[in-house]
Amino acid sequence: MQHILDAIQSGSATSEDFASLELPESYRAAFVKKEDVDMFEGLSAKEKDPRKSLHVDEVPLPDLGPGEAFVAVMASAINYNTVWTSIFEPVSTFGFLERYGRSSELTKRHDLPYHVVGSDLSGVVLKTGPGVTRWKPGDRVVAHCLSVELEGPDGHNDTMLDTEQRIWGFETNFGGLADVAMVKANQLMPKPEHLTWEEAASPGLVNCTAYRQLVSTNGGNMKQGDNVLIWGASGGLGGFATQYALNGGATPVCVVSNEEKAQIARSMGAELIINRSEEGYKFWNDEGTEQDPREWKRFGARIRELTGGEDIDIVFEHPGRETFGASVFVTRKGGTITTCASTTGYLHEYDNRYLWMNLKRIISSHFANYRESWEANRLIAKGKIHPTLSRTYTLDEVGQASLDVHQNAHQGKVGVLCLAPEEGLGVLDHEMRAQHETAINRFRGV
Numbered sequence: 001m002q003h004i005l006d007a008i009q010s011g012s013a014t015s016e017d018f019a020s021l022e023l024p025e026s027y028r029a030a031f032v033k034k035e036d037v038d039m040f041e042g043l044s045a046k047e048k049d050p051r052k053s054l055h056v057d058e059v060p061l062p063d064l065g066p067g068e069a070f071v072a073v074m075a076s077a078i079n080y081n082t083v084w085t086s087i088f089e090p091v092s093t094f095g096f097l098e099r100y101g102r103s104s105e106l107t108k109r110h111d112l113p114y115h116v117v118g119s120d121l122s123g124v125v126l127k128t129g130p131g132v133t134r135w136k137p138g139d140r141v142v143a144h145c146l147s148v149e150l151e152g153p154d155g156h157n158d159t160m161l162d163t164e165q166r167i168w169g170f171e172t173n174f175g176g177l178a179d180v181a182m183v184k185a186n187q188l189m190p191k192p193e194h195l196t197w198e199e200a201a202s203p204g205l206v207n208c209t210a211y212r213q214l215v216s217t218n219g220g221n222m223k224q225g226d227n228v229l230i231w232g233a234s235g236g237l238g239g240f241a242t243q244y245a246l247n248g249g250a251t252p253v254c255v256v257s258n259e260e261k262a263q264i265a266r267s268m269g270a271e272l273i274i275n276r277s278e279e280g281y282k283f284w285n286d287e288g289t290e291q292d293p294r295e296w297k298r299f300g301a302r303i304r305e306l307t308g309g310e311d312i313d314i315v316f317e318h319p320g321r322e323t324f325g326a327s328v329f330v331t332r333k334g335g336t337i338t339t340c341a342s343t344t345g346y347l348h349e350y351d352n353r354y355l356w357m358n359l360k361r362i363i364s365s366h367f368a369n370y371r372e373s374w375e376a377n378r379l380i381a382k383g384k385i386h387p388t389l390s391r392t393y394t395l396d397e398v399g400q401a402s403l404d405v406h407q408n409a410h411q412g413k414v415g416v417l418c419l420a421p422e423e424g425l426g427v428l429d430h431e432m433r434a435q436h437e438t439a440i441n442r443f444r445g446v
């Protein structure tokens, strides 16, 4: 891989130079093994340790198909979906690969006894498959994680609705936590050039998701003046939801679990902050069998205290079972709960009387369509939304990086260096970077 890295770092290699580089037969990648899917049997989700299931080793380079691209990955990032894959919860991702593999000769390539994970990357295009004209070797790119086939009509208005919609590196193989990744060329977007490789790689998945869930007409359709309740406001999704709320003239009500996280939310410009640990909300009894509506009320009263008596227009939900009852309760009449996940449990309970009597709506959201992804990346490239990178690991440390996210011991996003030999490389637009340096570094080292 050294000759590829040399070409990238030379700064002068042409597209023809990249096109003539010899591709390796194998490459370094982070993967889980099919033979390990039962390794954590009997343990609770919290006890399952990604360091034991995530391996870093050489894997063969697949054949490149039509409409696809190989990218030399300079950096990637940890997403919670890699945590799910590595603890084999709520289902083993090998089931996704097997199902995908049954579709065609080409998709069969994904059905392997190992799953190369990772749904973000920044890097350089090495080779494109037949039919790709928009991208060429040498292009500096990031990739969003929406993989679709679009052969049927379902996804033609909104690509997320394709019946063959998958998340690359979670429901497909050959993900971004590796030195080379294979993507569909439609996933590629220009790398924001005021950012380093690791900064550019880190927003992708969560930025696009937050954009659809909160801003897009497919999600919360947020407008100026809205009160937006954001759970985990300094986390992966929340760090972007908070920026979108502030940019769009809404008022974020940020929920976090400690003072450091509260400080990050404040430094982004949020003023209304709830430290859920300090306030000690206990929505469920110890057995986890019943909720306490008095605690929902206490939470709602605190929100009213902060907003001057107003309730929430949009809840940005993802913790799931633990918080969903409270989220439905504190939403104003006619308001919206947008949900994209269930980190603490997927069987939600809420009091439906508060929903229907007050004409509230629950809107589901999942990643983002092609267009929404492009718009979210454009906002990063224009310096209107900033990366939330707090710490960067090497690819060999991917297990530890995933454990940190699993244990909620991180802030914002956690980056991973793949081919990039060190942090801080890859910036072309130094002038623009200088304008946004403080915002770019807001989450660093907290």
Ligand SMILES: C/C=C/C(=O)SCCNC(=O)CCNC(=O)[C@H](O)C(C)(C)COP(=O)(O)OP(=O)(O)OC[C@H]1O[C@@H](n2cnc3c(N)ncnc32)[C@H](O)[C@@H]1OP(=O)(O)O
Pocket (backbone or CB within 6 Å): 080, 081, 084, 089, 090, 091, 145, 167, 205, 209, 340, 341, 366, 367
């Ligand atoms: C961008 C990043 C995102 C994230 O991080 S999201 C968080 C991580 N993701 C997750 O946690 C989700 C992981 N995925 C899952 O847990 C599962 O993936 C799903 C629960 C989403 C789906 O379950 P499954 O078993 O894969 O598929 P089925 O569609 O439930 O199919 C099971 C069987 O049920 C049949 N079926 C489905 N719908 C119906 C219906 N409406 N009426 C009758 N049958 C139905 C099917 O056909 C099939 O059947 P047959 O087993 O025989 O093939």
Ligand SMILES: NC(=O)C1=CN([C@@H]2O[C@H](COP(=O)(O)OP(=O)(O)OC[C@H]3O[C@@H](n4cnc5c(N)ncnc54)[C@H](OP(=O)(O)O)[C@@H]3O)[C@@H](O)[C@H]2O)C=CC1
Pocket (backbone or CB within 6 Å): 079, 080, 081, 084, 205, 206, 209, 231, 232, 233, 234, 235, 236, 237, 238, 255, 256, 257, 258, 261, 276, 318, 319, 322, 323, 340, 341, 342, 343, 344, 365, 366, 367, 368, 405, 408, 412
């Ligand atoms: N459907 C989709 O497209 C997507 C789904 N997801 C899913 O969303 C979830 C969150 O992802 P992401 O934001 O990247 O993860 P992070 O771990 O980075 O952030 C989640 C935040 O949730 C908060 N949190 C954790 N536990 C609780 C709890 N019990 N009650 C209230 N808040 C809690 C934490 O903040 P604090 O401790 O400060 O309160 C934490 O910072 C994951 O399940 C992920 O798989 C993610 C991206 C896309």
